[in-house]
Amino acid sequence: xxxxxxxxxxxxxxxxxxxxxxxxxDDNHRYEISPEGVVSILPPPGYDxxxxxxxxxxWLAQGGxxxxxxxxAVGLRIPGRDGGVGGRIPDLVVxxxxxxxxxxxxxxxxxxxxxxxxxxxxxxxxxxxxxxxAAAGIPxxxxxxxxxxxxxxxxRLEGNQYVTRATMPLAWVLNTRLDEHNLG
Numbered sequence: 001x002x003x004x005x006x007x008x009x010x011x012x013x014x015x016x017x018x019x020x021x022x023x024x025x026d027d028n029h030r031y032e033i034s035p036e037g038v039v040s041i042l043p044p045p046g047y048d049x050x051x052x053x054x055x056x057x058x059w060l061a062q063g064g065x066x067x068x069x070x071x072x073a074v075g076l077r078i079p080g081r082d083g084g085v086g087g088r089i090p091d092l093v094v095x096x097x098x099x100x101x102x103x104x105x106x107x108x109x110x111x112x113x114x115x116x117x118x119x120x121x122x123x124x125x126x127x128x129x130x131x132x133x134a135a136a137g138i139p140x141x142x143x144x145x146x147x148x149x150x151x152x153x154x155x156r157l158e159g160n161q162y163v164t165r166a167t168m169p170l171a172w173v174l175n176t177r178l179d180e181h182n183l184g
Contacts, residue, residue, distance in 0.1 A: 014039050016077065016087045016104045030073070033087050035080020035132065040124060045073075045091070049116050052144055053091050055174060056114060060094060063178035068098040075104040076113070078132050088129060091116045091144075094183065107133075112140040112183060119146075130155070134162050140181070144170060154181065 019031045019039075030042045045053070053072055060070050071093050078086040087104050092114040099105050113133055115125040126143055133141050134157055141155045141162055150170035155162035 013037065016085065019087055020103050030089050032089055034128065035078055035084040035086035037084065042121065045116070045118060048146055049118055052116050052150055052170065055170065056092055059174050060178070065094060065178065065183065069095045076110070077104040077106050078136050081135055086132065088132065090114060107136045107138055110138045112142065113138050114142045114144065116144045117146060130162055134160060
């Protein structure tokens with residue numbers, strides 16, 4: 001089913017269950033919703049995007065993060081400031097402990113969320129999600145640009161907003177230890 005076909009049958013108020021059903025009917029897109037109810041329909045990530053995610057996942061695992069504490073493209077239940085609930089699908093998530101199976105997991109045990117910026121997702125990844133993840137209390141948020149050096153911007157939660165802790169090429173990050181990032 002195409003995103004266009006799903007859009008014609010969109011309910012007035014979209015829930016996380018609706019998003020789950022839409023994703024099940026459409027293998028070609030990822031669906032997210034902000035806590036305020038704004039639905040985003042995204043194409044699947046490209047090859048370079050997938051390679052960046054794989055490199056980071058291997059680095060995390062080799063650094064000592066247990067495999068069951070790392071996930072690619074899993075849904076997170078994002079609580080909103082006004083009581084709404086959204087659903088975001090970060091490229092990588094690191095938890096402090098293993099999670100129960102589910103489509104939209106809680107953020108309570110999340111240590112780090114990583115978003116890899118794709119063409120067209122710059123604003124959502126660098127502004128919207130940054131604000132939502134901070135409001136949800138996620139301690140660290142990293143953004144990886146797909147520029148020539150694959151620049152990683154590392155943000156740490158201070159109070160209710162993120163502060164940039166470091167910005168460096170992905171190759172440099174992959175030569176650091178996890179404990180340098182409070183992940184080890």
